[in-house]
Amino acid sequence: MKPTGVGIIGPGAWASISHIPVIAASPAFELRAVSTSRRSSAEAAAARYGVPGYDDHRRLLADPQVDVVVVAVQVTQHFELISAALEVVPAPAGASHAEAATLPTNGLTASHALDQLRLSPDSTVAVTGAAGAVGGYAVQLAKAAGHRVLADAARQDADLVASLGADHIVDRGPGVADRFRALTADGVDAVVDAAVIGAPLLSAIRRGGTLAYVRGGPDQAAFERAAATRGVTLVYAYVHDYDGRLDKLDLLRRLADEGRLSLRVADTFPPQHAAQAHRLLAAGGVRGRLVIEW
Structure with a gap:
């Protein structure tokens, strides 16, 4: 090459x-x-x-x-x-360059989130933003680890999220915490909040449970106080904590090889159209990744 x-x-x-x-x-x-x-x-x-x-x-x-x-x-x-x-590992077998490029950043973010939850086998995990890149990987990685997975989705995305392996799908939007809670006796063991919902999700989690967030909200201090009041631990999923962790990246590669992780490309763009890709991403609703091909 x-x-x-x-x-x-x-x-x-x-x-x-x-x-x-x-x-x-x-x-x-x-x-x-x-x-x-x-x-x-x-x-x-x-x-x-x-x-x-x-x-x-x-x-x-x-x-x-x-x-x-x-x-x-x-x-x-x-x-x-x-x-x-x-800091490289082999690309997943049969993957195009664009497909392989979708795996590291979002896959490692989801992996870091789940690793910090420190869940016992057969735990119940709720994932928000499950149709998105980080949320989709969180669903698939949680299933690969043997957990029961609850996920939110818009109606038009329900089939996609089901194909990722979610055991139960609830409507996204206001009240999603109540809908997650209704599927458990005492609340879920943990949440991966890829949709950045924040404090409203705390009521879905049992006391002693954990919420992994990918981005802080406008009032992080209030979020932390509310979590402490409910007995919920907050952990931050930060992809750069896994910089140089070839073992983590290679695990993602092996799971993709086995068909347990999906490499979803929404669209590809030449470099001169990068601004268009950013506008589409900012508008929301992208399913899969937008890839700049050189």
Whole structure:
């Protein structure tokens, strides 16, 4: 496979000890150009790395050999963009590049949520946003772990959520906690709140149960007080806590190989249509992932 051509803006000391060694170590990437605002620095970097050097970032962006641009500044996030190339496992068998791309971020978020619940076998788990990417993976991972799964869904999504393995499906929307509670004697053991409903879900959970949330609400302190009053533990599902956890990523890959995790692509877009993809995502209702294909 042809390596991805990388252009680096700011090829200074930080790039020389972080981004550039990673690019050199990975057959998936190849340094194609560098750019810095000072002509002398651009010329020195070009001579050092044997690639074109620009003193105008727009020329790097227009270089046809550059597929991806990395801004080499001293913040962890930018280093992770390129170092992630070394944190890989094989793609699920038979998956396209687009399908494989849907698995890591949302799958690991769902995995982190469920791992933090520390459930005993045959527990009852409720999942909100079950038709979405994180919620869908949470349903399938909970079923793979042997739990009873309750899920919410709009009527048009009920068949989809049932196909993911949910044991019981209730209507989404106001009152969903009551509908979950009605399916249990004392409340569910845990909730994975992929729909970011927050405090209204606490009444669905038994005392001593747990709620995993993927994003904090406008009044997190009030949410935490309400949970404490009801005897419910809150845990935060944060995908970057699993950075570098190849064991977790490989487990997702194996489950996908076995057909127990679905790789759902809603649509694909070329890079120049990325804004359209973001608008669709912001509008809500996307089932599966929107993938930018380079």
